[in-house]
Amino acid sequence: MNSIKKYIAEAIGTMVLVLFGCGSAAIAGSVLGTFGIAMAFGLSIVAMAYVIGNISGCHVNPAVSIAMLIDKRLSPKDFVGYVVFQVIGAIVGIALLAFIINSADLGGFAVTGLGQNGFDEASAVGLSMIGAIIVEIILTFVFVFTILGVTDNEKTSAIAGIVIGLTLVFVHIMGIPLTGTSVNPARSLAPALLIGGLALQQVWVFIIAPLIGGSLAALVYRVFKYDKSENKA
Template sequence: MEVSSVKKYAAEAFGTFVLTLFGCGSAAVAGATLGTLGIALAFGLSIIAMAFVIGNVSGCHINPAVSLGLFLDKRLSAKDLIGYWVAQFIGGLVAAAVLALIISMCDLGGVIMTGLGCNGFGEQSAVGLSVVGALIVEVILTCVFVLSVLGSTADERTAPYAGIIIGLTLAFVHIMGIPLTGTSVNPARSFGPAAVLAASGDVTALSQVWVFIVAPLVGAALAALIWAGLKKKATN
């Protein structure tokens, strides 16, 4: 039975909410304790959990870059692409607002002090990565991540395990990316915390968020191009 658009969009909003709340929340609340590996696992495990909750409803994209990659691979309509994007950004924004509320009730020095798990470059990068470096890193990381989605969901032999494969790949790209940019690979996950942090008085993350919207979308388009070439060779 075909799932209604409303249910699919609601599922995407919910899934993105969970990913952003638990992933960014782990970085903001317990980043010093968890370290890079712990935060990476928080993001990856969020994907695995949501894949088994909403995968049969919306496909569990919960990421505008993933939706773009599947659209370019002709597995998502233009109508659903826009609907998914809107839902995903709403989910990320609501999650960031809820996270800010939770932090405001903790003894953590306030929302701005925690950073809300925002991405950044320059002084906002743990290693001082430049804006050009951030663009390159996010394109590469997103390309690898979206390729894992396109590949694991295209073959019936791997499709039952796609959620696990994708979740572990997300954790894997976070391990390298966290010290560099905080790892976005997901425009909705980046925009929500940046917007809420700006509402709290710190606009730095919001002024940089364009990198974490543009680069993941470029990375997704590159992944779709590479995947198209791999499929063509496989059929020759």
């Protein structure tokens, strides 16, 4: 039962992230600009961290969950459960967003988009596929590396939600013009499934690259943790 509660918490958290983050990009992106959209994603994480953080850890992102698996803070069984429910939550969030857009006088979600990610012609600056892969690995590495550090220390755990949210803001500030910023496979898969076309063709980059970035962050952090324990000894 405790596992189910954690999985449902992950689904709710991911739904909120996708609905408000991608919703801000799709509905009010031209008004909010890069910084406003980045804040929407970051504040979504801050809000959810203080609601479901003590239930599931508020991963709401398969790239975070794979890092926690590598760092042995998450079991293989829970990793699968987390990812499945994160994807479900993201799909529910994007479906709600599509309904809201289609219920307003905005021309439909095919016109507004759903905050999908992309490269080449789907990038605001024409970033290449290789560039998109490198950018997403780097941004995810920085984001997940921060999460691993701030949640691994009791002294900083109380402010972890704020630190993580602000880190998500700053990686979005750089990433939005380049790829739309994924750093989260569930967040990218959901809009691609509804939009289809080019977004669906390109989504593999925004699934694989964040998972690589998250895994690298965990591997590097484990080295630092090992060095830290050696120094104490």
